[in-house]
Amino acid sequence: MSQDEAGVDLETSLGYLLKEASSALRAAMEAVLRPLGMTVTHYSCLELLAQRPGLSNSELARGAFVTRQSMNVLLQALERDGYVTRPAEAPVGKVLPARLTPRGRRSLAKASAAVRSVEVRMLSGMTDAEQSAAYAALQSMIRSLQTPSS
C-alpha cells in the first residue's frame, strides 16, 4: 500500500482542502453525536431553533444546508417525538413557526456540549489571529461563490 504519495495538484488546491476540512469536521461531529442518537442535520435543526425560536421549515432548511423537503421530513419526526412544536394552522400565510419543547431543549443541551468540544479541538492549534484570518477567508469564498457565474 502506498500510504501517502507525494502530493500533486489536488494537494495544493484550496477547494480540495476545504472539502477535506469539512469532511473531517463532519466525521468528528458524527462521532460525538452518534452516541446521543443524533445526526448532524438533526442537531443543526435544534441548535438553530434554540438560537432563533420561531424559524420556519424553509428557514431551517437553509440554515442547515439541506432542501426544505429534507428538513420537513426531519421536522415531522421531531414533532412526532415531542422535541419540537408547530401550530396546527399558520398564523400568517403558510409559514409554520417551529419552537423547541422543554424536551427538545434538554436533548440539545447534551449535543451542544459535545459539538462544542469538537470545535474547541478543531481550533486548538490556531492562534486568535489565525482564526480571524480563516474567518475572513471563508467569508470571502462564500461571497464569491454566491454570485452566480453565468
Next chain:
Amino acid sequence: MSQDEAGVDLETSLGYLLKEASSALRAAMEAVLRPLGMTVTHYSCLELLAQRPGLSNSELARGAFVTRQSMNVLLQALERDGYVTRPAEAPVGKVLPARLTPRGRRSLAKASAAVRSVEVRMLSGMTDAEQSAAYAALQSMIRSLQTPSS
C-alpha cells in the same frame, strides 16, 4: 419573511462557516458539472486518476471522501461505460489499479475546466497572502480533527 436577522452564535462559529463555505463550493461545482452529466464524486474520481494513475478503489474512496463501497459502485459504472480500466486480476494482493481510458481523459478535460473556473471564482476576492493564510488554517483544523478525541 425575516431574510437575515441579527447573527447569533452560529454566525460567529468557524465550524458553521466552514460548513457554509463547503456547501457553497459543492453547490457551485454541482451546477457546472450537471450539464456534463457528472456528479462531484464522479469528477473527483477521474481527477484523482489523472493525477495519480493506478490508484486502487479504496485509495480513490479516501481521496473522494466516500466509503470504498460507494466508490466501487461508481468505478463499476465508469468501467462499464469505458471511462476507466482495471485489470481482470490483481497483479499483487487484491488491489486492482485503475487507469483512465482516452475517453475518460476527454471527459475529464471538460469537467476539469469547469471546476477550475469555479475555484478561480472562489479565490477571486482574496489576495495571495489571504489564500496562504486560509491554506494554513484549514490544514491546522484538519490536523487537530484527525487526532481522535477519546
Next chain:
DNA sequence: CAAGGTATGTCAGACTGCTGACATGAGTCA
C-alpha cells in the same frame, strides 16, 4: 511456521437527501 491483525474488493439491504411536482398564500404592478 502458525496466528492474529489489518486492508482490500465486493455483494446486499437500508436510509438519507435530492429532484420533480402540486396547491396555496403574499406581495407587486398595470
Next chain:
DNA sequence: TGACTCATGTCAGCAGTCTGACATACCTTG
C-alpha cells in the same frame, strides 16, 4: 381588481451513499 411572480408546505419517486457482512491476501509477532 386581476394577472404575475415568488415563497412556502407537502407528497411522491429516485439517486447516491452508508452500514453490515463475507472471503481473501498481506504483514506482523510470537
